[in-house]
Amino acid sequence: MKLTAQVQGQSYGFRDLKEVFAKANEERSGDRLAGIGAESAQERIAAKRVLAETTLEQIRNNPLIPPEDDEVSRIIDEGVNERIYREVRGWTVAELREYILSDGASGTDLLRLSRGLTSEMIAAAAKLMSNLDLIYAAKKIEVITRCNGSIGHRGTLSSRLQPNHPTDSADGVVASIREGLSYGVGDAVIGINPVDDSVESVKRLMHASHDCIRAWGIPTQNCVLAHVTTQMKAVEQGAPVDLIFQSIAGTEEANRSFGISAALLDEAHELIRREGASPGPNLMYFETGQGTELSADAHHGVDQVTLEARKYGFARRWNPFILNTVVGFIGPEYLYDAKQVIRAGLEDHFMGKMHGIPMGVDVCYTNHTRADQNDIEGLGVLLAAAGVNFVIAVPMGDDCMLNYQSLSYHDIPALRQTFGLRPAPEFEAWLEQRGILRHGALTERAGDPTLFVFD
CATH class of the missing domain: 3.20.20.70 (Aldolase class I)
Structure with a gap:
């Protein structure tokens, strides 16, 4: 799994996927308080680039909080529809984002897809979206x-x-x-x-x-x-x-x-x-x-x-x-x-x-x-x-x-x-x-x- 990216001629490296996730966030005072946020806009962009190229399978195989240590992780992982997951596990986060925003993906399609995703995969896609992306994608989905x-x-x-x-x-x-x-x-x-x-x-x-x-x-x-x-x-x-x-x-x-x-x-x-x-x-x-x-x-x-x-x-x-x-x-x-x-x-x-x-x-x-x-x-x-x-x-x-x-x-x-x-x-x-x-x-x-x- 690649954990480095270059921005404006400078190379940025990250220890693990947990650090990539944290530094790919938009500016957040809570992340700064925790000491895990990006130190600059350039580092944030580098983290987003690494995250964009990460596959869904890599995210699942490198849990941020291991299921053996955490009940929430176990419930999320056990709830994954394995058949749907196998269809998309090779996608990068960038490809997941593109699919979510595509005209060909209806709200029904997204709800089906979500059954094969972990919460970390959904969070990763959100980190690569603009505010308008978030509005447009959510608007598709009807939950009654x-x-x-x-x-x-x-x-x-x-x-x-x-x-x-x-x-x-x-x-x-x-x-x-x-x-x-x-x-x-x-x-x-x-x-x-x-x-x-x-x-x-x-x-x-x-x-x-x-x-x-x-x-x-x-x-x-x-x-x-x-x-x-x-x-x-x-x-x-x-x-x-x-x-x-x-x-x-x-x-x-x-x-x-x-x-x-x-x-x-x-x-x-x-x-x-x-x-x-x-x-x-x-x-x-x-x-x-x-x-x-x-x-x-x-x-x-x-x-x-x-x-x-x-x-x-x-x-x-x-x-x-x-x-x-x-x-x-x-x-x-x-x-x-x-x-x-x-x-x-x-x-x-x-x-x-x-x-x-x-x-x-x-x-x-x-x-x-x-x-x-x-x-x-x-x-x-x-x-x-x-x-x-x-x-x-x-x-x-x-x-x-x-x-x-x-x-x-x-x-x-x-x-x-x-x-x-x-x-x-x-x-x-x-x-x-x-x-x-x-x-x-x-x-x-x-x-x-x-x-x-x-x-």
């Missing part, structure tokens, strides 16, 4: 999933209604739900981040959100984003919930720091399949974000783009209803400014879709990141153009509990109407029945939370 309603249909844009409250007040949560629904938000999920991870508090929020869904006949799903073990106890005690949630990472060690393993997620999946409130068949909700493993000191010298791709390979095991990256939430230590946040959002979306994942993005940033609301709205526009399954919305774009900025309830209909997109089919029909939507546009009744009252 079903829980109570269905999302991911071509021509739609769904949203998570995030009605967080700083004291977990059920009344406050319901007030935010009512406002979000009045703007046509919430077809992906009504998902609440709890302050209190106790079983009793989580049960109370599960009941509050489920009562709204039942009282108003909403074709959507509820979820309380506590630790998976807390949710499992709540379900076992009879709490009504449609989706089980968990944040996941790209290494076994980082997942261990979250208090999870594949065996625990298997147990959770079986429980929600048996005791959950929805028919499914897609019953899991995962959340990710570049930098997770570095923040847990569990990255094993692997770059954050590749580790993000590995999360999607891990998630495939449970056929989730939704997965979203919280792209700018972890902070500037990992994504320094708006340029890096935007690039990461497009990378994550493409890599998720290439894994066959129903991909969403929390288009967000923290106040100490060099970004503002205009940057975030711009990323929302790019993701809508790329065919993102869903985005997250909070009241006025400011989460009063998690203390970060995201898209607002108002932004969702603005994105839909700008691109001629619709809500999920069942949810759209429900909005029309309520008089909130007509022919894909909000009516004069939109924005009025008094439309939703309990009998």
Whole structure:
């Protein structure tokens, strides 16, 4: 395997494939913090050249984290369709990129191909793509999933209604739900981040959100984003919930720091399949974000783009209803400014879709990141153009509990109407029945939370 390249008359050599992967990334503050990023633009170009000439077989035969040492690696490798892999193992990463972007490769073709690829191969292709490449390729791929309603249909844009409250007040949560629904938000999920991870508090929020869904006949799903073990106890005690949630990472060690393993997620999946409130068949909700493993000191010298791709390979095991990256939430230590946040959002979306994942993005940033609301709205526009399954919305774009900025309830209909997109089919029909939507546009009744009252 060739590990050298020349740029402007200077020769660059790399120790191994792990270093090539890291230095082929676009500029990333997290890679610099880890001491693995390229030292110059020239070194980055050299790494990209080496990566472009590397075959898919060489990537599989030289694992960045060996399967014998890591559960995530084993799950990704064991999930490879060997017949499809044999068809393409001689391709270089450059040839894989060209195929993905070619007019002859449909979304169906790419989903078939992805079954023969490891997550590292998909990450490698993303490293050779421009932002427009990432948008164009992701747009091809349609991933439809079903829980109570269905999302991911071509021509739609769904949203998570995030009605967080700083004291977990059920009344406050319901007030935010009512406002979000009045703007046509919430077809992906009504998902609440709890302050209190106790079983009793989580049960109370599960009941509050489920009562709204039942009282108003909403074709959507509820979820309380506590630790998976807390949710499992709540379900076992009879709490009504449609989706089980968990944040996941790209290494076994980082997942261990979250208090999870594949065996625990298997147990959770079986429980929600048996005791959950929805028919499914897609019953899991995962959340990710570049930098997770570095923040847990569990990255094993692997770059954050590749580790993000590995999360999607891990998630495939449970056929989730939704997965979203919280792209700018972890902070500037990992994504320094708006340029890096935007690039990461497009990378994550493409890599998720290439894994066959129903991909969403929390288009967000923290106040100490060099970004503002205009940057975030711009990323929302790019993701809508790329065919993102869903985005997250909070009241006025400011989460009063998690203390970060995201898209607002108002932004969702603005994105839909700008691109001629619709809500999920069942949810759209429900909005029309309520008089909130007509022919894909909000009516004069939109924005009025008094439309939703309990009998």
